Amino acid sequence: MWHRVKDLSAEQRTAIESLLGRALTEEEGLNIHPCRVLQDSPTGEERQRAFRQYIGHLDTLSARVKDVPEDELDRAIDEACDYVRHHPQ
Numbered sequence: 001m002w003h004r005v006k007d008l009s010a011e012q013r014t015a016i017e018s019l020l021g022r023a024l025t026e027e028e029g030l031n032i033h034p035c036r037v038l039q040d041s042p043t044g045e046e047r048q049r050a051f052r053q054y055i056g057h058l059d060t061l062s063a064r065v066k067d068v069p070e071d072e073l074d075r076a077i078d079e080a081c082d083y084v085r086h087h088p089q
Contacts, residue, residue: 001033002031003031004029005025005026005029006026
């Protein structure tokens, strides 16, 4: 959720500044993304299972582009990074 500081109500701005521990400037923007906080990281077999699942996911992703030339992948990554940097949401 993207917000410009200049568009915040006084109450919203005060609350956010309180959380950040500093004043905001009118030129700043905020990207607020709530997320679930894990209480404890997995251990033992649960951790190993999660890691295997993660590696499997990466293998699936890499298989999808196995026939794409490396320079084409690099260009696509550069284009995506450029888009994100210059097109804030």
